[in-house]
Amino acid sequence: MIHTYVLTLSCQDRPGIVHAVSGFLLERGGNIEEAAQYNDHGTGLFFMRVQFTCGQLTQDDLRTHLSLFAEPFGMQWGLHPLAEPMKTVIFVSKEGHCLNDLLFRWKSGLLRLDIRAIVSNHRDFYQLAASYNVPFHHIPMTAATKAQAEAKQLEVIRSEGAELVVLARYMQILSDNLCRELSGQAINIHHSFLPSFKGAKPYYQAHDRGVKLIGATAHYVTADLDEGPIIEQDVARVDHTDTVEDLTALGRDTESQVLARAVKWHSEHRVLLNGHKTVVFK
Known part of the structure; x- marks a missing residue:
């Protein structure tokens, strides 16, 4: 089944974060429906929210993969199933x-x-x-x-x-x-x-x-x-x-x-x- 998720993340800003996130989701069958990001030049922090669909991996698998992906960036992140109020x-x-x-x-x-x-x-x-x-x-x-x-x-x-x-x-x-x-x-x-x-x-x-x-x-x-x-x-x-x-x-x-x-x-x-x-x- 295809599920819709919201991924939120923040970390120190550096080149290529948007490209890396997009590539990560693409490689796991994710399709981005909505995305927004913000660079806080005062603190050097980067913030992003991505809404995407995925039917290739379970939520638990996505979390496992995200944990490994986020570590080199020092990301704080959250994954939220959109269907769950x-x-x-x-x-x-x-x-x-x-x-x-x-x-x-x-x-x-x-x-x-x-x-x-x-x-x-x-x-x-x-x-x-x-x-x-x-x-x-x-x-x-x-x-x-x-x-x-x-x-x-x-x-x-x-x-x-x-x-x-x-x-x-x-x-x-x-x-x-x-x-x-x-x-x-x-x-x-x-x-x-x-x-x-x-x-x-x-x-x-x-x-x-x-x-x-x-x-x-x-x-x-x-x-x-x-x-x-x-x-x-x-x-x-x-x-x-x-x-x-x-x-x-x-x-x-x-x-x-x-x-x-x-x-x-x-x-x-x-x-x-x-x-x-x-x-x-x-």
Whole structure:
């Protein structure tokens, strides 16, 4: 059978990498359907994403061959079967616009996901989860129970085999340990155009400063609050007549769209980490 894969890789730049990758796939019966590459002249790193079909080798054989091929280049690489949707767990608190948007896009076939569970520190969205036939885990959290609660969250993530955790307006700060556990696999939506207005109540901060643009930022979660590598951002124009409530309502739409794009690109293996930045092959 012919299968479709996505190959992602990064390494120190040098002449001939594209030629070598293309030749490697050709020699193993691969047919390239889509390819993109980027040379970061500031760091000297090379990044590439290749979507290809192959029926000559099994996935395990391809991985074995790729391991040998990548070694002389010092490549970091990943091979992903395109037919397998990404197993995902969504975290949410009391604001459900991003959760609702992701669930609708998923059920509409717009996101290549397999949403395995919804985790929340509140009960508000158990009926929404049930309407999509997604298991809902209510895990309350206080300062005194944070460690135990995160252990339960991690148990859900592991038991579902989740490759992606989406913080869809989950209003709890993850511990350093959990951030490390989910490194490169957790996406947060921050209701501000980072690096401006970090932390709590950014729309109040924006209104107080009389901004003319409000925004949203989807980024990978790190132990440094709101400092993770940025995947996607967008803005909406406002003026002096808008109240905090107006900014919040307009911001919700922007947040939902920005998060959906970031999740889509991540699930299609279009986002590669480049230090504290990202390379996004749209």
